[in-house]
Amino acid sequence: MKLITRKSYGFRTQNAYETALYHNLGDLPFPESTHRFC
Incomplete structure (x- = not known):
């Protein structure tokens, strides 16, 4: 989690x-989804 928050500046x-x-x-x-399939 700390690694992600450190990278989050980008x-x-x-x-x-x-x-x-x-x-x-x-x-x-x-x-x-943008489509609805039957």
């Missing part, structure tokens, strides 16, 4: 920081 948005944090924790959320 992220421009809060969303990019949170995505990197989730990715490194192994709990990356699925993006909302």
Whole structure:
């Protein structure tokens, strides 16, 4: 966690920081789908 927060200075948005944090924790959320399949 400390490594991610140290690297976080390069992220421009809060969303990019949170995505990197989730990715490194192994709990990356699925993006909302633009299509609905039958």
